[in-house]
Amino acid sequence: PTDDDGFYIPPLNFAMVDNGIFRSGFPDTANFPFLQSLGLRSIICLCPEPYPEANAEFVKSNGIQLFQFGIEGCKEDRSLSKSISKRIRSICHSSRNTTVHPNIELEEPFVNIPEDTIREALKVVLDEKNHPLLIHCNRGKHRTGCLVGCFRKLQRWCLSSVFDEYQRFAAAKSRVSDQRFMELFDASSFKHLPMSFSCSMR
């Protein structure tokens, strides 16, 4: 149940978060044999777009429950973003000896992660009946990183360790706004949920 050479191809940015919890970027058909080897019981998809047909077929035929919590990948005010973008281009055009790609990619420091959605997703993550479980978004960096970061806060990881893990996956794409979201996230309401994870207090 692997590729032609008998090798497994884990999805981009795949990693084990804790017992029965995995994270990754969007799985492709090439990753299905690997995902089958995990014996997944459920998948949390954090993208709002309809699940691709091949993936929908995969979860159905493997008896995997799909939980979709749609979070926009890039939720900043696009009109504001465009106006800043235009401004930057006009500044750059007015200075000599500067070449700027017209589709200049802006940093996105103000992407809003909806707290309620993360809370609902976290409940699914914490319910061991759903394990083994895979959390994924598109690239496995921002939305997945925020959900995992909130899970780490529940495990009482200090903030710098939460950020260290977030940055390992997001790397150059790390967002201040994501880290601020995790910093502000209040995990205290989850106090009385069952916690039998490897890294939690016993």
Place this chain on the structure above:
Amino acid sequence: PTDDDGFYIPPLNFAMVDNGIFRSGFPDTANFPFLQSLGLRSIICLCPEPYPEANAEFVKSNGIQLFQFGIEGCKEDRSLSKSISKRIRSICHSSRNTTVHPNIELEEPFVNIPEDTIREALKVVLDEKNHPLLIHCNRGKHRTGCLVGCFRKLQRWCLSSVFDEYQRFAAAKSRVSDQRFMELFDASSFKHLPMSFSCSMR
């Protein structure tokens, strides 16, 4: 059993590799409460230096078995390295308008990872009687990355996924020689060992 504020401080570059297997940089006393929460049965240290007193005391008082497989962190031919370093400085000094720090840091593309040592360490990793187990070196990048990479080859991960994981931890410090070592590592002799890990074939 945490820091003053009740937060856990995982070691630098801490992550879960698979069921019962963790990886990290060198644990500090601040990390001990977190490591206690993992209920470790053993630790693999890949550094050749004597284990620090505080760490030795920690493993002893927690009934953790320490396996030390000393691998030099930087094993390139130092005389060769020095002569290259000198050469580069002399080239740079002869060209005008170039400032070079006298202790120019060289890339280390020829660090030798000793295969026999990795094989011995891998046997310890594969023995479930040693789990939960922590693998660590100094920064949790190169030596730990190579051992984990060889473990992934045993799990039949394709090479690009092995490298993707290696690079996530080594980042800008990624070494071609480490990746070449993992590429050449022949995992076939381990075929008949018990494999009941989450990502292995069932």
